[in-house]
Amino acid sequence: MAASLLGSESVDVVAYLISLFLYSIAAAVILPIPVEALLLLGTGIDPAIKAIVLGLGKAVGAIVVFFVGNKVNPFLERWMERHPIGQRVLKLLEAFVRRTGWVGLTILLAIPFMSDTAVNYFYSLLNEEGHAIGRWYFVLANFIGGIARAYLFLWLFVR
Numbered sequence: 144m145a146a147s148l149l150g151s152e153s154v155d156v157v158a159y160l161i162s163l164f165l166y167s168i169a170a171a172v173i174l175p176i177p178v179e180a181l182l183l184l185g186t187g188i189d190p191a192i193k194a195i196v197l198g199l200g201k202a203v204g205a206i207v208v209f210f211v212g213n214k215v216n217p218f219l220e221r222w223m224e225r226h227p228i229g230q231r232v233l234k235l236l237e238a239f240v241r242r243t244g245w246v247g248l249t250i251l252l253a254i255p256f257m258s259d260t261a262v263n264y265f266y267s268l269l270n271e272e273g274h275a276i277g278r279w280y281f282v283l284a285n286f287i288g289g290i291a292r293a294y295l296f297l298w299l300f301v302r
Contacts, residue, residue, distance in 0.1 A: 159185040160196050167200025171259045171285060172207050179255055179296050190297045198289035205285035209278050212267025219268060240269045245280035252288025255296040
């Protein structure tokens with residue numbers, strides 16, 4: 144029915160963009176598999192639209208990851224109090240997150256084939272209870288990093 148109203152090509156484009164958006168959310172939150180494979184599909188779609196949809200999906204996923212990290216961080220802090228060696232290592236990593244901030248997060252998320260899940264949780268868990276990177280900067284870093292990653296991947300691998 145929808146295919147006859149919109150035309151089958153329009154339905155395919157909408158289905159592809161919804162799939163890209165949902166997969167981008169999942170890649171940011173739970174999937175260790177990068178999103179580049181989906182960027183190869185939907186060949187007739189403007190790369191700018193793909194990049195924005197990917198960035199929006201990552202931004203939505205980042206909201207979830209930020210809150211998970213914020214809830215888990217106090218447990219991590221208590222664990223560090225009981226384990227001095229672990230505390231030294233994690234304090235160094237927290238310093239890295241604090242020093243690089245949202246710009247460092249954006250750069251890491253813009254690298255093709257980088258695991259978004261690992262990077263997001265690394266920055267989220269070691270975010271000193273949300274003080275190193277604020278929630279909206281965390282989301283913005285995912286949005287910008289997602290767009291940059293899509294453009295970089297398409298420019299490097301799909302010409």
